[in-house]
Amino acid sequence: MTEQKKRTTIVLFSGDYDKAMAAYIIANGAAAYNHKVTIFHTFWGLNALRQETSAPVNKGLLEKMFAKMMPRGADKMGLSKMHFGGIGPKMIKHVMKKHNALTLPQLVEMAQEQDVNLVACTMTMDLLGLQKEELLNDIEYAGVAAYLADAEEGNVNLFI
């Protein structure tokens, strides 16, 4: 056990900016501590991996509706508390800038630089009609079996 890397595995289910921030701050911290880190993005958490602009893809009507209603990328996500029709996120981002805190898109970029495994859940991609072309490059695609294989060896497992 001692020579093996410690592992942190996070399920990011939430599509909230603040919760995704917490997930990425913990992930980046764990990577800095030399953990092997995986963030498994499922359901609304997939939105953190969406590209702001992407090549047009063919979709059915429901999938188009979902795509339209869901935030297009990390920067567009709302808050879990005090959203106030979008004022909350603006306030938080203003305060973050003042304190030189990293934004969510910057935290995602840092995670990629630190080789955190960013995984998109293929089952919920199907459900929400999201296609690979719409998500960030250099991420992985897997299902619950792969998540469990990682998590059962994990030192820190969180569902966010």
Add this chain to the structure above:
Amino acid sequence: MTEQKKRTTIVLFSGDYDKAMAAYIIANGAAAYNHKVTIFHTFWGLNALRQETSAPVNKGLLEKMFAKMMPRGADKMGLSKMHFGGIGPKMIKHVMKKHNALTLPQLVEMAQEQDVNLVACTMTMDLLGLQKEELLNDIEYAGVAAYLADAEEGNVNLFI
């Protein structure tokens, strides 16, 4: 350790359809992987165990109000995001049907077939005025002590 079964223990606190789905998908996956799996239903998560119809039980006024306001069973639960007064759940269920994804009631049934321990938290049953007659058959009843005894041996522990 090698001959012992791995363990997955999930606290299902949330009463949202999508979060409960995630909990049951992970639980069923872990059971398929031969883990010993427990879902400890507490607070709003108890609603996933309610029967759609049940024998009438005697309740105080507040308990009756709670019973009325809370969803009666897995199929009636709302979404954590994009609920839109009930349109979101309809859209999701439509998409799930199209993709042949299992519904939440089917996931619960599969969990019971795979011998996942479905536990109802007795303390919060008291608080919300839920009685055994209102919940599914063949579930267990326990408190936080039993949860912790399971979780401290757990390989994967999640709070959903």
Add this chain to the structure above:
Amino acid sequence: MTEQKKRTTIVLFSGDYDKAMAAYIIANGAAAYNHKVTIFHTFWGLNALRQETSAPVNKGLLEKMFAKMMPRGADKMGLSKMHFGGIGPKMIKHVMKKHNALTLPQLVEMAQEQDVNLVACTMTMDLLGLQKEELLNDIEYAGVAAYLADAEEGNVNLFI
């Protein structure tokens, strides 16, 4: 392993009364089971540590707005479900009283008596403009690194 204390580590991210109750009930249970327990309060979870009244502190405008909009202490927090403009919490508290259940402020007090480490996340204190003078006495202050050091040895790690 056998002579070492087991560890439970909870990230309390949520500012909801019911979720904070769940966190503190698990924490107190684990402490009673002789675990070494840490609750790491971050983002809205910090509100559980606010004092109802505190010495006035100097703040910028945004920090004043946050301070005003966020609940002042455990007793003022809302529900994650069925909040109904404040009626839900009243109903829950009424029911809790009837069942002699401990309130959230009592659960926090019990945690302090049982030597649960209550930690305030310094990074999010900065973001939300919360100062030490506004929080409970006898708590600790730390960042994500300290959380991870605890969590990687944890038997039960939860994000609530």
